[in-house]
Amino acid sequence: MKKTALNAGRHFLLLLLSFIAIFPLYWMVVSSLKGEGEIFNYSFLPEHFQLTNYLYAFQEMPILRMLGNSLLNSTIQMSLQLLTAVMVAYALMRWEFKGKALIYSLLTLTWLIPFQAIMIPNYVQINEWKLNGTLAAIILPNMVSAFACLSMYQSFQSFPRALIEAALIDGGGELAILTRVVLPTMKAGIASLGIMLFITSWNDYMWPMLVVRNLENAPIQIGLKSFVSSDVNLWGSLMAATTVSCLPIFILYLLLQRNIVDSFMKWGIK
């Protein structure tokens, strides 16, 4: 008896927590599907499902274009960050060398440098190069992630050194060892870190905000922000645009849910 009551209590807590986590999103989707008359009547299911909000949002903003920008931006950032992280992790794992401790502290100390402490000089730099408003402006300062390097190094440390020694005896070059021996073993870890980097850059907001000039070249987050501040009372369309902006991440989450949760928990957040 006592045990069932306890279990019921646990389920209640978990359901409550799930409800709190999910309900705002539910409300977003429901509101986006309501028509003009219905949006203000608080019903939990729309009587007539309508896509007019979506049509309007797509008309008002170059949403597809911005989704494409975000996709391109996040993919490039993720790839470059993974590439540089793999190289750093390999070097740190493979060799003992002078300055290793220095490199390691160079990576960890970035933790203590907030975005606000670097934004002005970086902004000035981008301006100087006349890259304002381009995708390159968003990507350039984010080509390396110290966080990715450290996480990658952490997972590389578990790599059995004996395999490298064996490959050396077989006469492989460093690049061959890295791509043929190390990377295949580390695939899962790299993929999970990659997902996280992708989501992080997809959601990034403050830096793109500073360097984006027009909606045509803006990532979707910036587009959404400009839609909010345009101050029209079109909540249905705003919710439609918000839904669309989340859609790619939701799809990714549906497909790779377990991996995503595991990778966030493994790597922590930053």
Add this chain to the structure above:
Amino acid sequence: MNIYLTQPATREMVKPRRTARAAFSRKKKKINVKPYLFLTPAVLMLIWWVYKPMLGTLRYSLYDWSMVPGTEAVYVGLSNFKKLLTNKDFGTAVINTGVYILGMLPFSVILPVFLSVATQGLQDKVKKLYRAFFFVPMIMAPVAVSTIFQWLLHPSNGLINHLLQTAGITANNISFFSDERFARLMIILISGWKMLGFATLMFSSALSGIDRQYYEAAALDGAGKFRSFFHITLTMISPTVMMMIMMSVLFSSQWSMAYIDVLTQGGPYGTSTNIYYLMYKYAFKDMNVGVCAAAAGLFMLVFVILAMLLQKLSSKVAFYDN
């Protein structure tokens, strides 16, 4: 780089290295350049995009500049710091930064610890289902989260106001984001909403790593539920607790920044601003690079000290079960 690292070169450099400890005569002088080659791209870019700009910011804190192209930054000594400390928004922002840090702890540490303990012991399959749900806020973009809550909390048409009025709790429309009494609280609640599920999962996974034998032994010794919670559970999850406290303290002001920017712009009357948002405003709204840089330098120091204190505390408090 391919050419560098193909076989002949590698053989020459690697093979002797394996016997280097024994025969150091010739090879000792030869530095192995390969690790540096692998590190160069990342290190150069970190220096270029993180460390150099950080030093640049420190330098700007002694200059007066409006970022207008063609104008020169003028050296003004420490007057930016003076301006900063006498700025009317600065005090509020510092206090709010503290409030946000403290306000975040219930959502990143206290509630999650209790929630994870309370829900401990469920079957793994069931747990996996729940965790899929309450992880969702974590992957959401701050801008999207802001627009959703802006709609939920809308003064005249938002669901929350409607529910509050239906329940008879209030008769008026509450403008959550432009009312001095609520704006700050709302920013905390929204940041907390995003954090809660993730933090609970972190503690759950720490809990599942505890050896059941400790509890059995404690029960044999006649320890009750509460005693074993304080003596075993809290001790065993202390590394996770310390890590979450550290992250929360160092980063919560960063996390709330996007919400502040979209939802309140620091208002009303500067009541919801925090130090990071204020820096952003100094630089890109007031075009006052020097004061922004002074604040950035000052607070980098503050957070470094905080980090060091927490690190010290953590090495004292955290218990590692080896």
